[in-house]
Amino acid sequence: MKLKSLLAKPFASIVANKIRKEMQRAVEDQEAILEELIKTGRKTEFGNDHQFGNINNYNDYKQAVPVRDYEQFKPYINKIKDGKQNVLWKGQPIYLAKTSGTTSGVKYIPITKDSISNHIDTARNALLNYMSETGRTEFADGKLIFLSGSPILERVGGIPYGRLSGIVNHHVPRYLRTNQLPTYETNCIEDWETKLDKIVDETINEDMRLISGIPPWMQMYFDRLIERSGKSVGELFKNLDVLVYGGVNFEPYRAKLMAAVGRPINTIETFPASEGFFAFQDTQEHKGLLLNTNSGIFYEFIPANEIFDANPTRLSLRDVQVGVNYALVVSTNAGLWSYNIGDTVKFVSTNPYRLLVTGRIKHFISAFGEHVIGEEVEYSLMRAAKEENLQITEFTVAPMVAPDGELPFHEWFVEFEQAPADLRAFAEKVDAYMQEKNIYYNDLLTGSILQPLKIRPVRKNGFIDYMKSVGKLGGQNKVPRLSNDRTLADELSKFLM
Template sequence: MKLKSLLAKPFASIVANKIRKEMQRAVEDQEAILEELIKTGRKTEFGKDHHFDNIHSYNDYKQAVPIRDYEQFKPYINKIKDGKQNVLWKGLPIYLAKTSGTTSGVKYIPITKDSISNHMDTARNALLNYMSETGHTDFADGKLIFLSGSPVLERVGGIPYGRLSGIVNHHIPRYLRTNQLPTYETNCIEDWETKLDKIVDETIDQDMTLISGIPPWMQMYFDRLIERSGKPVGELFKNLDVLVYGGVNFEPYRAKLLASIGRPINTVETFPASEGFFAFQDTQEHKGLLLNTNSGIFYEFIPAQEIFNENPTRLSLRDVEVGVNYALVVSTNAGLWSYNIGDTVKFVSVNPYRLVVTGRIKHFISAFGEHVIGEEVEYSLMKAAKEEGLQITEFTVAPMVNAPGELPFHEWFVEFENSPADLVAFAKKVDENLQQKNIYYFDLLKGNILQPLKIRQVRKNGFIDYMKSVGKLGGQNKVPRLSNDRALADELANHLL
């Protein structure tokens, strides 16, 4: 055991104990955080606009502060970009995280001196907690790779801005710098394929022990390593101990990623976003991500079907229930107030508060009132794929409303690693799974409003070529699972087998 892993052991134990204590006082911590946020917010332009001086309870807060998405926050953000202070939080943000949001185009999310620790400490705590639970500390002595966006930052209104992953790169602790790959110069390369080749050059002969990133880009890295070396990733990196991932549901990618490694490996799921680091997998034994309840973020939960109502039900952590699909709304010490981040979650436990991410609010299909969501399509496809021994590379779903001479249907675009022997029979299985998950979809089929779904087979690397064509290859970019329109589907029609 080397120095870093030796020192990590007691530190991991301290952090894990702190996390366990916070599990027990999650509701109390949330109430204290809201009180502190309002206290600071009273001195801001936003706080004065919303009469924070008169807020003395969560009910007061709900009356004073409506739920907003990015477009409704934009006037305040624009003032910050013009250099104005004390708009949403005291002073100026230390960064603006630029994100090409799937729901609102390009967004600039503030990160403040108070909120940066949420991003950094939570990432650190997730790894230390993993060390404490599993006893695996040796990976701290090897090389760690974070497949991320460029750390090059620009400025607006005197504030540095860039991708969240690039901003975080500037705050990686010094003791990890000697372990970190790729090099800073390689990380600055904008073109993903050029960057990926350089990453392979720099890592292929190293002792890689931890690999972190969004699953589809992790898979692309693995494919390049295998192509270059002729070996499974687990043989190439004999001490590879853990994959850390976030951004999308891991399940559609699990089979192919693990096949690429060639042996079992532990994984740690995380739920980071520009708006905050919300949750992480705290155990290998139970499903779900532990909500980060004591890190400067106050959470509200809106029943997902009510999120676009004028006066939706708003719940604090105290009143959530297991199994209900909620839209996640946050107020933070970065100056976001009842901000709808666009994600939906479902609690799998309330003691402690563990949840799973079920999709995006605007990623659904409801062309006929079926309101099919991401969790349902992922379950339906992966259940059928597992039964058939198939590996899915990528997929997305869109409605076909005006099908000439036939009933409308859901059109699935799927890239397989290994093709099904009978695509029509496989589609029938997926359709039956979806009927079981969504009663509205079932009723529409039985009522002859819809016909069963159809699967279009996307050629190998078809999704990669599509993402390249729209300038979204690599980094934090993701393929939407569901669209309620045909824009993505019509583009993918050019990439079929």
């Protein structure tokens, strides 16, 4: 055992003990955070506009501050970009995280001196907690991939801005810099395929022990490694210990990624976003991600079926229930106030508070009132694929509203590693699980409003070629699981087998 892994053990134990204590006082910490946020917010333009001086509790806060999305926040963000101080939080942000919005174009999310530790410390704590639970510290002695967007930052209103992963790259602890790959120069490459080839060049002969990134990126990286070396990833990196991922559900990618590794390997799921690092997998033994309740973020939860209502039910952590799909709303020490981040979550436990990320508010199908969500399509496809011993590379679903001479249906675009022997029978199995999962979908089929789903096999690398064609290949870009229109589906029709 080398020095880094040896020193990590006592530090990991301290952090894990702190996390366990915070599990027990989550509600109290949340109430204290709201109080502190309001206290600081009183000195801002936003606080003045919303009469923070009259807010004494959560009920007051709900009355004073409506739930907003980015478009509704934009006037305040524009003032920050113009160089104005004390708009949403004291002073100015130290960064603006640039991210692509589905409807808002480019978004600029503030990161402040107070909030940067949420992003950095939570990522560190997820790894240290894993070390403490499993006793596996040796990965700290080898090479680690922290894939990021370009760390080159530009400025607006005197504030540096760039992709969150590029910003975080500047804050990787000094003691990990010598372990970190790819190099700074490679992370600065914008063209994804050029960057991926360079990452393979830099890592293929190294002692890689931890690899982090979104699952679609890992899949592309692993495919390229196998193609180049003729070996499985596990053979190539004999000490590879853990995969760290976030951004999308891992399950649709699990079978293929594990086959690429060629042996069992641990995983750590995380829930980071430009707005904050919200949760991470704190144990290998239980399902769900531990909500990060003591890191400058106050959470609200709106039942997902009410998110577009004029006056939706808003709950604090104290009142959430297991099994209910909620839209996640945050107020943070970066100056976000009751901000709808666009994700939905479902608690699997309230002691401690562990949750699953179930989808995106805007990623659903409800062309006929069925309101199918990401969790349901992922469950149905992956359960059928597991039973048939099939590996799914990628997929998305869209409604076919007016097919010629037949009933409407849900059209599934699926890229298989190997197509099923009987595609119709496989589609029937997926459809049966969809009906089991979504009663409204079942009613529409039994009422002859819809016909059963149809699967369109996408050719090998079809999704990669599609993403390349629209300039969204690689990095943090993801294919939506669900679309309520035909825009994506019509484009993917060009990439069928």
